[in-house]
Amino acid sequence: MIVFDDVWFSYGSREVLKGISFKADFHERIAVLGESGGGKTTILKLILGLIVPDKGKILIDGIDITSLKEEELIPIRRKFSIVFQEGALFDSLPVKENVAFFMRELLKLPDEEIYSRVSKLLSRVGVQEAEELMPEELSGGMHRRVAIARALAIGKTKMFLYDEPTAGLDPINSERIISLIKDLSDKENIGFMIITHVVYVAWQLCDRFIFMKDGKIIFDGNKEELISSKHPSVREFIKELFFKIKEY
């Protein structure tokens, strides 16, 4: 379980999070929504202990990670698989080596097994033809799918974390990524937390919605509560959703 208890964080003098608190189970499908620069990605980084809050507690399975050392954070981080915005693939390695990277570094598997797993993972995310390509030769959608394959490579994940997985993608590729995320979660029975500013993406994928504005959580609830929310900022934000639903 993830627990945020009155967490404050600032970049220099700019306060990004102002005392946010929430609890989340690993099996939940959560969307963190809000305007760009509103501290959504900061939440992911805090969950992974990549940054330390100025104030407050962050508990992962009951352990307060805010005071842990880098080595002590390793088992905590292994509970998650993250797909950063734009994939964060290693530019100097071809696709198959990117996916093989952590298997080679952490699992110390023989090359044959690594490459057979890589092929399976790449075909699972639908980019098996890109095995030999370099990251700069991939389209935005392929980039994300390779990043998802790499996140799957290590296994034993309790929760996926996606940072803006559809940002900058055309509608077709966005749909592909959405169905891939859904499919993985259904088959593996693993929850996820998705950071996005596109309400429609969140609506298709998640059961719980956390809205952030000016560093605070202004809404935390399910689909029904979201639709019936009277909060003006939430209403403004979900306008787009009503248009999309009407279109369909």
Next chain:
Amino acid sequence: MSITDKIKTTLYELQSFYLLCLHSIFKLFKKPFYFDDLIEQMEYAGASSVLIVSLVCLFVGMALSLQLSAELSSLGLKMYTGKIVGIAVIREIGPLVTALVFIGRVGAGQTAEIGSMILGHQIDTLRVYGIDPIKKVVIPRVIASVVMLPCLTIIGDLVCIFGGYYIAVLVSNQSGSFYWSSIIRELTFQNVFSGSIKPFIFGYLISCISCYYGIRTKGGAKGLRISTTKAVVTSIVVVIAMDFILTRILLYALGFSL
């Protein structure tokens, strides 16, 4: 920002830099070892830099010899060109010029590469999976710089002296054998030691500074530009200042009288 905040920031940055320097030494012998990364970095820092170092050192050697020949011939001391070129290149100019070229080519590259890894969340990805970026990213670059800069300095010294030879013998009509014998006479322990200890220290400082600024990169393309500029400028100032300090210490330690 108030003066107190500026002092605090400066002290914090200095502390972070010293910690990076210390970690790059203490974690050197801790497993795992990334030999592939080391070889890749050595190739980039060493083999790929030979041409540019040679080219710069050739012109520096020729310019030095030209200036000395012109000045010394007016005093009737043209035959000392080789001796002075030898001393200047081996003790001072070779290590310094090679280090400056190294900063521009390798140091700037290291900052830009690490900075772009930071901005693209590649370093965060390593951390998430429990791979220490200091071991995986910083240490191979530091070792590569410490090993390859001395090698490049030897090549640079040789090319510099050849450049000096070309001018002294073919332009200034001096005796080639006398030029070489003057140079060989200057290959004393003091001169060679004085010139060969510097590149190790310069290599370590350049790569620590470059990696530090790379890791501190934030704020997109503009941030990357700022980091790279800061790394190059700081490295140049630190290397030149360190050159002076080392020269003073070595002259004293090796028994040269002033």
